[in-house]
Structures are given as C-alpha cells and as structure tokens.
Amino acid sequence: MAIDSERIEAAVVELLRAIGEDPDRPGLSATPRRVAESYAELFSGVGEDPLTHLADAADFTGDDASGELVLLRDIAFRSTCEHHLLPFTGVAHLAYVPGERIVGLGSLARVVETVSARPQLQERLTEQIADAIEVGLAPRGVLVVMDARHGCVTARGVRQAESTTVTVAARGTLIDPAAQAGVLALLGRGAVTP
Numbered sequence: 001m002a003i004d005s006e007r008i009e010a011a012v013v014e015l016l017r018a019i020g021e022d023p024d025r026p027g028l029s030a031t032p033r034r035v036a037e038s039y040a041e042l043f044s045g046v047g048e049d050p051l052t053h054l055a056d057a058a059d060f061t062g063d064d065a066s067g068e069l070v071l072l073r074d075i076a077f078r079s080t081c082e083h084h085l086l087p088f089t090g091v092a093h094l095a096y097v098p099g100e101r102i103v104g105l106g107s108l109a110r111v112v113e114t115v116s117a118r119p120q121l122q123e124r125l126t127e128q129i130a131d132a133i134e135v136g137l138a139p140r141g142v143l144v145v146m147d148a149r150h151g152c153v154t155a156r157g158v159r160q161a162e163s164t165t166v167t168v169a170a171r172g173t174l175i176d177p178a179a180q181a182g183v184l185a186l187l188g189r190g191a192v193t194p
Helices: 005-018 031-042 050-054 105-116 122-137 177-188
Strands: 070-081 087-097 141-150 165-172
Touching: 005 031, 050 105, 050 122, 070 105, 070 141, 070 177, 087 105, 087 122, 087 177, 105 122, 122 141, 122 165, 141 177
Parallel strands: none
Antiparallel strands: 070 087, 087 141, 141 165
8 A cells, every 4th residue: 555645744734733833944844744754664564465475485394394493583673553653663583383384584574574564553463473474384383472662651651761561472382381481481592602
C-alpha cells in the first residue's frame, strides 16, 4: 500500500495549528514533508506480507539435517505504538527447530522488519513474527522473545525511562517450559566467542 504523502502533510499542518504553532514559520515549514517521508519508512510494512521473505526456504532433509536449534539474537527493530503513535525500539530474538526447511538468517531479520513497520502492539508483533516463521518454514518449534523500550512509557505519562517490556510467543516443541529455558539461557549469554 502506497503512503498518501499529500494527506499526511495536510494532517501535519492541521496538527501544528491545533497545538498553537504556525506551520509556516522557519523551522516548521518543511516539517509536514519530513513527517510524510518518515511515515513512508516507518509504515512501509502496512499491506506487506512477511512470508515473501521466507519463500526461498531451502529443503533441510537427508544426512545433513540434524534439526538442532537455530537462534538469531539481538535483531534491532523499531516500531510505532498504535495507541499513541510513538516509537518503541528494542531487540528481537528468534529461535526455531527446523523441520524440513531452513532459510537464510537475513530473511528472518526481514520478517521482523516487515511486521514491525506498521502501527503495532508489542504483544501482537511478537505473535505475528512467530506465526510467520511457523507458516513459512513449518518448523518443529518456534520461540520469539522481544525486549523493547516504549516512547509512551519513557517520554510521557509515567516517564519510566529505563523500563523495558518483554514479550514471548512460542509454538510447537518450544512451548515446553524446559525447552524454553534452554533457549532463554542461550539468550542470557554474552557474545559467542570462537
């Protein structure tokens, strides 16, 4: 879905007037265009299907297919809270136990990017990423852990600048608490050293 830049610009002009500002004054005159450009990026995932990033999954069968855990840690993401249209940013950790298909690790990060680039709730975002991996790869198990700092908590209201929110979504074999504990232990470790 294409962003309607003209409508965004008109809305920003009205918003500036509504807060008592002059949208034509120096410093603000280009703001409507800038906001429209940033919204085109921030909401680029609206109407996009994250499964397209998993379409090139490779078969994972035969002697080489051990089916061990695949864990991609610390995928930086940014999204926009649908309640206040304020940003939330953090990291996503994705784990899956392969079934008969695997995918390049960059494809998993693209799934996170696509689903994050929409007005979102962190809880829904976590579930949508897990659903995309489950549908796109048909793994034996999926675990998604997201840790984010929300602008609506840090910059307004209670102003808890250091608080973060953690959400978890599990599917298949990784619903088991013992299996989750193993993945969470790996997440708690520092950088992997050779």
